[in-house]
Amino acid sequence: MTTQDPVRDSDAAVAGPTAAPDRDATVIGWVGGVDTVPHAGDSPDELQPYAELGLRDDEYARIRQLLNRRPTQAELAMYSIMWSEHCSYKSSKVHLRQFGEKAPSSDRMLAGIGENAGVVRVSDELAVTFKVESHNHPSFVEPHQGAATGVGGIVRDILAMGARPVAVMDPLRFGAADHPDTARVLPGVVAGIGGYGNCLGLPNIGGEVVFDPCYQGNPLVNALCVGVLPVDRLQNKAAAGTGNVVVLMGAKTGRDGIGGVSVLASATFDEGSEQRRPSVQVGDPFIEKLLIEACLELYDEQLVVGIQDLGGAGLTCALAETAAAAGTGMRVWLERVPLREPSMEPHEILASESQERMLLVVEPEKLEAVLQTAEKWGVLATAIGEVTAPAPDGQPGRLVITWRDHLVVDVPPGSLADDGPVYHRPMREPADLILLQADRAETLPRPSDPDSLRETVLRMIASPNLADKTWVTEQYDRYVLGNTVLAQPEDSGVIRIDERSGIGIALSVDGNGRYARLDPYHGAKLALAEAYRNVAVTGAKPIAVTDCLNFGSPEDPGVMWQFAETVRGIADGCGELGIPVTGGNVSFYNQTGAAAIHPTPVVGVLGVLDDVADRIPMGFVPRDGGHDQIYLLGD
Amino acid sequence: MTARVGVVTFPGSLDDGDAARAVRLAGAEPVRLWHADPQLHGVDAVVLPGGFSYGDYLRCGAIARFAPVMGTIVDAARQGLPVLGICNGFQILCEAHLLPGALTRNQHLHFRNRDQILRIESAGTAWTNAFQPGQEVLIPVKNGEGCYVADAATLDQLEAEGRVVARYVGNPNGSQRDIAAITNSAGNVVGIMPHPEHAVEELTGPSLDGLGFFTSALKHLVETPA
Amino acid sequence: MPRVVVDVMLKPEILDPQGQAVANALPRLGVNDVASVRIGRRIEIEFTGEPDLNRAQEIADKLLANPVIEDFTVRLVEDDETVDARR
């Protein structure tokens, strides 16, 4: 197993060993005993398992200071989630700022970093949103479901911006091709990505399959989704408007991926405590498809004020972020959340990572229409709360959550969403780097006669990293939606996004962990340049960048240095090329014991074709029996 | 008057928009039909599109068969309404017993998407009269459960009655007797596993061969007295 | 509360590629004494009230099994015989 942040992995759900769940958890046991705000006030000395939840001493102290009391169990769960590396970007924040600072100004950008996904304008009427995200650790634990829910998650990010998702891509990294565990992980991951994407009706237009022993215990499953929206349909997540209704739409909430917070149950209620173990999230692409159609209908009929997907941090994140974004407060009745398992406790409901859910903010007079649309598409929609006023002094409102009349949460939403810890982690160039760099390719023996040249060529084309990827790509639907112009094995995926005008977009994702290991700054720039070239050679004009930064533990100064260099490289490269980073994702703790993966920035570049019929495929097409000249550009 | 061809959307239909586009490119007017609405709104023919109706969780097409619109379609098909089931639509037609046999998990157990050569075996149906018997066409195939099976007697009967509409040239999934498409005995209901609606535009398909299926229906409608 | 279990298996004459794949993988695990493996579905139905075998039979017939390729059985199972209870 991988060594992880004890509780929260950088990309969400941590699954644990098999366990006997208690199906019929004795409700009587805890209803009376549920940890409330008044009780927390009365019992300041109660011991809380904050360390097991991944919070440091000083972080816990800060929570107590913020609240002027100890947090309730539910609050503690929420802070531990929101202040995790995954949600708070506490180690990466200080570096990622460069993306904004060094970015060329772009009048195309309608939404940037900080939103669910970046949005760029491609014509007067149309905009495109795209983002790449990781689902690495869950895909190691349960390859099929881990990868499937990775696709599901990024699709909801795109949906939340107001866009119809129109294509996906999947940059993948596995351990050695001939390692027995790769035979478990790779087919599962590919079946999961295919199963989810195919069932959603999203063409897969490209990706990567790379093998390297450094990914043996830490395969990388990154997923990219791109969506299209009319410029005036852009949505945002702010829960604006006092009195508006907070609606949860989509699947029921179960104990999916509550991994981390399950310690709360065992720590407090040892009675009959077969521990509720973490459980794997299972995706239901059919529900997600219905969710997409329902949301698009809601947007078109202008029925929602704000919308946010439920991702890794579930309801906690969606409630905190929507309220914080608007500066409002929010009042939530937690028992209204439809549950798959009735015995769930408040902190479990708040932490659950059940898939295929969205949070909507709706004006009261439009609630009925929203519920009807949901019903038409056969998805659940439930009013679970309302937006409350900011404080009279103009200060933000509070997030107040009750559970069967017990007050279980009362916190400032911003303290969860925005005021998490920020670290300037120590950085140091890895000690072995000099040696690695000294071992130069120039010193390798060169094939010097026809036989050894032949042998080298054969060895190269037989290498898994250069071999044909059809076994993977044939499992993906590339035709659905009828707009795929170029896909595997082309350099970029190209799709038509508007049948009338013929506007198209090109997308490529690239990364090279071996380059980045040798020199993270230039390795990152090379990944960016490769994706940029791949887009440009189709005839498209590159306009925006997304990136997924896959690294080892940020607590390792060597890894942190690699990370900082990588970010600097991408930011500088974007500055030089004149295109902005519009969004992305950081995945830390991809590490087995002390051994981190190669630093692996995966960079996606988006380009526009004003007329997609002008795209240039990679095959040479002899025209009219003529003999075209072949030129090599560059050195 | 242009023919009106209905395209049904079930929850989980995915290629409904593509089927509608293909109908339009073939020169007819696509009419979107909704699974929960039993009315056919006066359409002259119906396409059941590809996708994963109801998630296709139990067996592909097993749940869609019970949609209100299907009751009407089954009755109309028995009266001669041209019906084309593509992929999931084919599966639904089998589950609804408008076509014999069943579509099962691909023998290699994988979803497979590739450009596939088919040989048209019967040009006598409402959906293939634009082709010549023996003609080879190139059309994408994409499915996880496209392996056609039926008992030997049924297969023999299909062969004897000329109801095998198309066969794979290079079987992608283990289908018995390389069957890619079949028809009912009247020739108005056709189920096909590959996707003609994905081969209707130079820009996006491997060929334009798919158009023939849709123009066939128009020709059939013109030639068949109402 | 007892449940109704519907077991659905492919008819013997229908090829079962999944079962075959498992059977083929067994020798690699050192298992050489398995003659055949067949994989079907097990469906557990819980009723709101008393379990209703006839009703279950009807559901199985209409929806859960495809008579062209599958056979099924319907039976009542006490709670302690179900999979969860055995853990």
Next chain:
Amino acid sequence: MPRVVVDVMLKPEILDPQGQAVANALPRLGVNDVASVRIGRRIEIEFTGEPDLNRAQEIADKLLANPVIEDFTVRLVEDDETVDARR
């Protein structure tokens, strides 16, 4: 010859989209008294010689069930209890 039957079901806390889809479809068939449907796999193993429960247990553990999300039981079943015999 008796066979070994391995029943594999999703753990109760794991989402079962299949079962849910079927449960949601039932009212359309006029069935309103079903509380829940869970769908798993039934695997029938025939041995060349005497059925071997321990061996079957091992196969189930390694190959048939995914311990991260599934539970299983292994049992011996007489021939007349199997699905085909009931036809």
